[in-house]
Amino acid sequence: MTSHRLPDPEDLRTLFRDLLELPSSVRKRSVASLPAGELVTARYIDDGDVLVAACVADLELAVAAGSALGLVGAQVTADALRHGEIRGPLLDHYREVANVVSSLLNGPKRPHLRLSDVVNGVPDDVVGLADSGSQRQYTVGLGPTSGRLLALIAA
Amino acid sequence: MRVLIADDSRAMRMIVLRTLRQTSLMIDEVLEVPDALAVLAEMTDFLPDLILSDWNMPGMSGIALLELLRQNGDTTPFGFITVESSPAMRERAIDAGAAFLLVKPFDAEHLGEMISEVVADIAASNAANNAVPYWGARR
Numbered sequence: 001m002t003s004h005r006l007p008d009p010e011d012l013r014t015l016f017r018d019l020l021e022l023p024s025s026v027r028k029r030s031v032a033s034l035p036a037g038e039l040v041t042a043r044y045i046d047d048g049d050v051l052v053a054a055c056v057a058d059l060e061l062a063v064a065a066g067s068a069l070g071l072v073g074a075q076v077t078a079d080a081l082r083h084g085e086i087r088g089p090l091l092d093h094y095r096e097v098a099n100v101v102s103s104l105l106n107g108p109k110r111p112h113l114r115l116s117d118v119v120n121g122v123p124d125d126v127v128g129l130a131d132s133g134s135q136r137q138y139t140v141g142l143g144p145t146s147g148r149l150l151a152l153i154a155a
Numbered sequence: 156m157r158v159l160i161a162d163d164s165r166a167m168r169m170i171v172l173r174t175l176r177q178t179s180l181m182i183d184e185v186l187e188v189p190d191a192l193a194v195l196a197e198m199t200d201f202l203p204d205l206i207l208s209d210w211n212m213p214g215m216s217g218i219a220l221l222e223l224l225r226q227n228g229d230t231t232p233f234g235f236i237t238v239e240s241s242p243a244m245r246e247r248a249i250d251a252g253a254a255f256l257l258v259k260p261f262d263a264e265h266l267g268e269m270i271s272e273v274v275a276d277i278a279a280s281n282a283a284n285n286a287v288p289y290w291g292a293r294r
Contacts, residue, residue: 019260070166089165096164099211100259103238112241114211 004053004113004153006136007104012149016142019100020068025141033137034122034130035148038084041126042098044105045116052113053105054126054152055098061140061147062086066094068142085120094118105153129154156274157184159203161194161220162236163212167259171207171236171266178267180274191215195223203231205273210237210244218244218251225252232273236261 009026016024038059046052057065063080066072070093080086086094095118105113122130133154140149158175162168168187175182186201188194190212197203206224208217215223221233235248235256248256254276255269 015260018262070169092164093166096167099164100238103240103258106239106241108242112244 004105004110005107006134006151006153007101009138011104012101012138012140015100015104016065016140019097020065020142022068022143023141024143025139027139029137029139029148031137033135034127034150035137038120039122040086040094040118040120041122042095042101042118043116043123043126044102044113046111046113049116051116051125051129052111052154054129055101056122056126056130056150056152057140058147058149059084059086059120060145061142061149062094062097063090064142064145064147065097066090066092069093069097086118087120091118126152156180156182156204157202158182158186159194159197159201159206160185160187160208161189161191161206161212161217162187162209163189164209165189167209167236174261174263174266177263178270180267180270191217191220194220198224198229198231205270206231206233207236208233210235210239210248218247221248221251221253232277234269234273236266 009028013024013026035058040057040059040062042055043051044053063077063086067077070089072090076090080090098118099115102113102115129152133152135150135152138149140147160168160171172185192214210217217235232254234254238259240258245256254273257265257269
């Protein structure tokens with residue numbers, strides 16, 4: 001078995017474009033660190049239920065992705081941004097986006113990962129992953145929305 | 156054709172349904188359910204001709220569902236629509252009796268191709284067995 005690898009920007013762009021049917025762009029940023037502001041975290045675990053990877057997104061980006069997948073109205077989107085968290089159907093929709101992203105973390109000869117959960121904020125175990133593992137930050141454009149996404153993989 | 160869609164994501168069920176409608180397949184009725192237990196509950200009421208299921212669902216997984224159906228002698232064609240794409244999981248799905256495994260995200264062309272192959276296989280099997288023509292018989 002080889003170790004996991006961080007998603008390639010072009011693979012991410014293709015995934016977002018095909019899944020969300022939105023013009024999408026993904027650029028790798030030179031700096032990789034936990035973004036400031038309101039964040040949403042997707043945690044990925046292995047078959048032993050050990051946290052191995054995470055994707056931390058700007059709230060605005062998570063809301064945009066969830067809205068696009070679920071064809072959610074502008075009012076629901078605006079409410080999520082006003083409340084500073086993603087919840088309800090919008091959370092369910094973003095969870096599915098995060099679930100599909102797991103396909104980029106898996107691959108031949110790599111230990112299998114699956115989505116564990118999606119939470120508002122950045123849990124302590126993910127902060128630990130950011131301190132000790134590999135990371136790559138992206139600027140993601142989904143239609144008119146642009147935001148940051150940080151992918152983390154355990155060392 | 157009666158299609159039963161099982162996925163814990165409502166948005167994904169909508170996408171599968173929308174994609175089914177974009178194919179040239181004759182879809183008579185579609186039922187969406189959020190988990191494997193709901194599939195089991197609908198097997199005798201809805202009588203699906205095809206099950207399209209996610210792999211990872213809360214409670215019973217899609218693969219456990221398929222294995223249980225086959226253990227009980229149910230041969231309803233079963234396709235996975237999932238993020239799981241490793242050769243090992245694909246092999247496990249086929250060994251368990253899945254007709255196909257389609258990886259998310261997917262498009263109408265690929266979904267239509269996969270289901271058309273299932274339809275063709277059933278038609279050929281029915282013809283070989285002098286069975287009632289396609290979709291004419293219920294299990």
